Amino acid sequence: MPHGEPLLAIRGLNVEFGLPARPVRAVADADLTLAPGEILGIAGESGSGKTTLCAAVMRTLPRTARVSGRVEFAGKELLSLPEREMARLRGRDLAMVLQNPMTSLDPLYTIGNQLEEVLRERRRGGGAGRLGSAVEVLRRVHLTAPELRLRQYPHQLSGGMRQRVLVGMATAAAPRLLIADEPTTALDASIQDEILILFRELRESAGTAVVIVTHDLSAIRRLSDRVVIMYAGRIVEEGPTVEVFRAPRHPYTQALLASLPRIEEEEVVLQPIPGQVPDLARLPPGCAFAARCPAAIPLCREERPRERTVGERHRVFCWRAGEGAA
Numbered sequence: 001m002p003h004g005e006p007l008l009a010i011r012g013l014n015v016e017f018g019l020p021a022r023p024v025r026a027v028a029d030a031d032l033t034l035a036p037g038e039i040l041g042i043a044g045e046s047g048s049g050k051t052t053l054c055a056a057v058m059r060t061l062p063r064t065a066r067v068s069g070r071v072e073f074a075g076k077e078l079l080s081l082p083e084r085e086m087a088r089l090r091g092r093d094l095a096m097v098l099q100n101p102m103t104s105l106d107p108l109y110t111i112g113n114q115l116e117e118v119l120r121e122r123r124r125g126g127g128a129g130r131l132g133s134a135v136e137v138l139r140r141v142h143l144t145a146p147e148l149r150l151r152q153y154p155h156q157l158s159g160g161m162r163q164r165v166l167v168g169m170a171t172a173a174a175p176r177l178l179i180a181d182e183p184t185t186a187l188d189a190s191i192q193d194e195i196l197i198l199f200r201e202l203r204e205s206a207g208t209a210v211v212i213v214t215h216d217l218s219a220i221r222r223l224s225d226r227v228v229i230m231y232a233g234r235i236v237e238e239g240p241t242v243e244v245f246r247a248p249r250h251p252y253t254q255a256l257l258a259s260l261p262r263i264e265e266e267e268v269v270l271q272p273i274p275g276q277v278p279d280l281a282r283l284p285p286g287c288a289f290a291a292r293c294p295a296a297i298p299l300c301r302e303e304r305p306r307e308r309t310v311g312e313r314h315r316v317f318c319w320r321a322g323e324g325a326a
Contacts, residue, residue, distance in 0.1 A: 006033035006072075007209050008057070008177060013069035015052050015061065023066075024280045026052040028233045030069070036176070037203055039210045041220030041241065043256065044230035047277050050213045051099075053230070054179045058096050059086055074176065091121060095175040097166050099182035099213075104166055105154040111165055112150030118169045141168040141198055160191035167198055174206040181213045192216075196223045217260060221245055226313070229253045232278055232288035239314030249316040251293045287318070295320050 015027040027049045034040050042050040055061045057071055059078060071078040073094065078086065090096075098104045106114060115134045138146035141164040154162055163183065170178060180199065184192040196219060202208045212223060220227050220241065227244050229237040229252065237250040248254045255273045275292035284290065290300040297320065305317045 005035075007036045007038075007074060008034040009070070009072040010053075010057070011070040011072075013053065013056060013071060014067070015049075015056050016066040017064060018281065020066075022281060025283075026065075026233050026280060027056065030235055032228060032235065032238065034177070034209050034211065037207045037209055038226065039199065039203060039212065039224045041224035041227045042211060042213045042230060043215060043217055043220055043227060045215065045256075045273075045277055047232075047280070048230040049233040050228075050230050051181055052233075054096070054181060054211060054213055058090065058094060058179065059083075060096075091118070091170075091175070092173050093176045095170040095173075095178050097163075097170045097178065097180040097183050099185055102159060102162065102186065105162055107154050110151055110153055111157070115150065115165070115169060115172075119172060137168040137172050138165070140171075141165075142194070143168070158191075159187055160194065163187060163191070163195055164198070167195070171202055171206075171208070175208060177209045177211070178202065179211045179213070182215070183212065184214065184216060184219055192219065193222075199223060217245075217256060229256065232283060233280060234288065234317065236289070236318070237316045239311060239316075243311055243314055247311075249310050249314070249321045250289075250318050251295050251320075252289045255292075 010030055010032050013027055013030040014025060016023040016025050018024040030053055042053070044050050052061070056067055057078065061067065067079060069079070073089070105111070112134055115137060119134060119137070134150055135146045138149055143149055143161060143164045149157065149161070149165070157165070178199070183195055187195065199210050199212065200223065203210060212220065214220060224241045226239065227241045228235055229244070229250065231252050237244060237248065237253045244253065245257065248257055258271045259273055261270055273292060278284070278288050278291070284301060286299070286301045286303050287293070287296070287305050290296040293300065299319050305319045307315050307317055308321045309315050310321055
């Protein structure tokens with residue numbers, strides 16, 4: 001895994017919506033770093049804050065969002081950056097693949113029209129030296145018959161083909177950081193693997209750091225160097241992917257891994273997590289997972305857990321992590 005100065009450093013990031021008197025904190029006190037060329041997976045149930053965190057990095061949140069903290073990218077503080085300078089960074093050094101390939105492309109224009117528009121914007125933004133032709137972009141993402149695809153409309157392409165087009169658009173200027181939000185959703189297993197391979201190739205060929213946001217833990221296990229687990233807007237565990245999957249320390253991480261389908265005696269066994277995700281507008285004073293946690297003690301319900309280091313670059317927010325009970 002790459003080391004050295006972080007490419008991305010998030011410190012004390014908070015994102016709130018709603019009235020100031022009754023805020024809904026979608027992301028709370030998030031701290032994490034990403035090294036150049038590193039692949040980071042962010043996982044959690046719907047509403048955990050993983051997509052909101054990434055939108056805060058890209059500064060694509062709605063104007064009603066209240067954002068505080070620091071987001072530093074290559075030494076620049078993004079939250080205070082003038083919008084014109086931020087716009088230059090997007091697509092050139094920062095890029096994002098949105099989560100729905102079925103609706104992210106305009107159905108009224110050909111793939112060529114849309115890709116050429118992206119390339120023109122990148123050239124105006126200063127990325128001309130790293131750009132090739134539209135055909136070259138599609139070849140880099142292993143799309144067959146690229147000349148034909150440029151003349152086609154989105155509805156004429158399969159879901160996997162559309163996702164490749166989106167990856168090609170996002171990476172046309174070889175960005176230093178690529179954020180992929182649910183990039184394998186609605187794709188069959190073989191196409192999912194091909195998309196994940198594209199991200200690995202991008203890291204190897206261009207040194208691009210990748211953040212993959214997904215509820216698919218198997219994708220994170222296959223692709224990422226490190227994993228962040230989020231619950232109710234907070235990071236609850238972070239560490240090397242191999243270590244977290246081998247020995248998860250937070251009860252929520254354990255429950256997520258236990259909920260993965262497994263086959264026993266020719267039957268698929270499912271172990272869902274009991275209970276419901278809490279209302280972000282009415283979070284308890286202690287650990288947000290306490291009501292669903294089999295290891296919870298009174299302290300868990302009364303006071304928010306502090307960070308504990310449980311291994312090299314492995315941290316967890318759980319009162320019982322040091323006991324071996326979690």
